[in-house]
Amino acid sequence: MPANPICVAIDTPDLEKAVALAKTLKPHVGWAKIGMEFFYAHGLAGYTRVAETGLPIFLDLKLHDIPNTVASAMKALMKITPTPGIVNLHATGGLDMMKAAADAVDGRAKLIAVTILTSLSDDDIWAAGFETAKNTEAHARSLAELTKRAGLDGVVCSPHDLVGIRHDLGRDFLTVVPGIRPADAAVQDQKRVATPAAALEAGADILVIGRAITGAADPARAAQDILGTLHAG
Numbered sequence: 001m002p003a004n005p006i007c008v009a010i011d012t013p014d015l016e017k018a019v020a021l022a023k024t025l026k027p028h029v030g031w032a033k034i035g036m037e038f039f040y041a042h043g044l045a046g047y048t049r050v051a052e053t054g055l056p057i058f059l060d061l062k063l064h065d066i067p068n069t070v071a072s073a074m075k076a077l078m079k080i081t082p083t084p085g086i087v088n089l090h091a092t093g094g095l096d097m098m099k100a101a102a103d104a105v106d107g108r109a110k111l112i113a114v115t116i117l118t119s120l121s122d123d124d125i126w127a128a129g130f131e132t133a134k135n136t137e138a139h140a141r142s143l144a145e146l147t148k149r150a151g152l153d154g155v156v157c158s159p160h161d162l163v164g165i166r167h168d169l170g171r172d173f174l175t176v177v178p179g180i181r182p183a184d185a186a187v188q189d190q191k192r193v194a195t196p197a198a199a200l201e202a203g204a205d206i207l208v209i210g211r212a213i214t215g216a217a218d219p220a221r222a223a224q225d226i227l228g229t230l231h232a233g
């Protein structure tokens, strides 16, 4: 696991921009995250271009389907070279789906589950049919517990959910945390967020940071500035 906890989310449909960002940011971040926006535009060829920069890759495709389909998709992802360091799915796909995926990955990458998206508030999840006796944090804790029971390595969760998840599942359970907003962040479009230092303090292993770095005039400087706030604490 890289010592630098920053995972830069390379969310762009522009192939050359993605490769340039990965090259520029390689000395300043621990991971690059490739998500749907880039992968649906450029597929495996695009993935390979970014991964060949040597940055460890979190391939964030958030699979969610029946166990057989997700397991087959994971088997296909495990044939990609270089192999992604982390792959994921949605915990709401259920215990059997997560177990089937874990069998398919078979330890070749860290497999983690998205609990409750950082863009969602309590009202949002209740409107979507989640049990109203439980808030986002309680649902995230239940889903994290299910994830561990299925044999996965960890979760994607909001910084708001970290303390409870750490309390329930211990220090060895991997927590990958988006919804990270430096104090002066220009973009404020997510609902359950924290600063990089606060998320790390609450127990995050990996901080997923997108536009606060990639949208900056000088992305390398932005990443360095964020790292500075972590070491200062």
Ligand SMILES: O=c1ccn([C@@H]2O[C@H](COP(=O)(O)O)[C@@H](O)[C@H]2O)c(=O)[nH]1
Binding pocket: 009, 011, 035, 114, 116, 117, 118, 119, 156, 157, 158, 178, 179, 180, 190, 208, 209, 210, 211, 212
């Ligand atoms: O709950 C989640 C799960 C994934 N994400 C992803 O993280 C990045 C965040 O980008 P920012 O620009 O820092 O908002 C993005 O790729 C999301 O798809 C998330 O934000 N929340």
